[in-house]
Amino acid sequence: MARFTVARDVRAPATTAWAVLVDWPRHGDWVPLTSVRVLTPHPGGVGARFVARTGAGPLAFDDPMTVVAWQPPAGNDPGAAPGHCEVEKSGRVVHGRARFTVTPLPGGHCRVxxxxxVTVVPHRITRHAGPVVALAGRAAFGATIRAFARDAERAVTPR
Known part of the structure; x- marks a missing residue:
C-alpha cells in the first residue's frame, strides 16, 4: 500500500472549505483529466457514492468511491472540532481509502x-514501487490541494 499526506493552510473558514471540498463534481476542476459524477441522490453523508473518471480515451479509468465516515467541522473558531471525511475506493485500478480533515485556525482560516x-492494480506495482507511487501521489495531490485552496479562498473573497 502507498501512503501519503498533503496539507495546506487555507484562507477560508473551515465550514466554507468543507462545503467546497465535499462538492464532489468540483474535484474535476482541480484534478487534471478528471470528471466526477455523484451516483446517489444525496451527495453528502455516510453511504454517498460517486465516481471519478480520470484519463483520456482508452487510458481512462473509473475510481468509484463510497463515503464511510462523515463529520463536518463543528464551527470556524479555533478549538472547534475539525471535520473529517473518509472514502473507500473500490475500482479496478485503485483500491484503498482516502480521507481529509478540515481544522479551524485563527483568523477565519483552516488547515486541510x-x-x-492506496494500492494500484496490478498490486505488484504498489508492492515494489510503493515509495514511487507515494511520491507521485504527493506531487499530484499537492497540486490538487493548491487548486482547491484557491477555489475555497475565492468563495470568501469578493471579486
Whole structure:
C-alpha cells in the first residue's frame, strides 16, 4: 500500500472549505483529466457514492468511491472540532481509502489535510514501487490541494 499526506493552510473558514471540498463534481476542476459524477441522490453523508473518471480515451479509468465516515467541522473558531471525511475506493485500478480533515485556525482560516492509503492494480506495482507511487501521489495531490485552496479562498473573497 502507498501512503501519503498533503496539507495546506487555507484562507477560508473551515465550514466554507468543507462545503467546497465535499462538492464532489468540483474535484474535476482541480484534478487534471478528471470528471466526477455523484451516483446517489444525496451527495453528502455516510453511504454517498460517486465516481471519478480520470484519463483520456482508452487510458481512462473509473475510481468509484463510497463515503464511510462523515463529520463536518463543528464551527470556524479555533478549538472547534475539525471535520473529517473518509472514502473507500473500490475500482479496478485503485483500491484503498482516502480521507481529509478540515481544522479551524485563527483568523477565519483552516488547515486541510488529505491522506491517501492506496494500492494500484496490478498490486505488484504498489508492492515494489510503493515509495514511487507515494511520491507521485504527493506531487499530484499537492497540486490538487493548491487548486482547491484557491477555489475555497475565492468563495470568501469578493471579486
Amino acid at each position: 489535510a488529505w491522506i491517501e492509503d
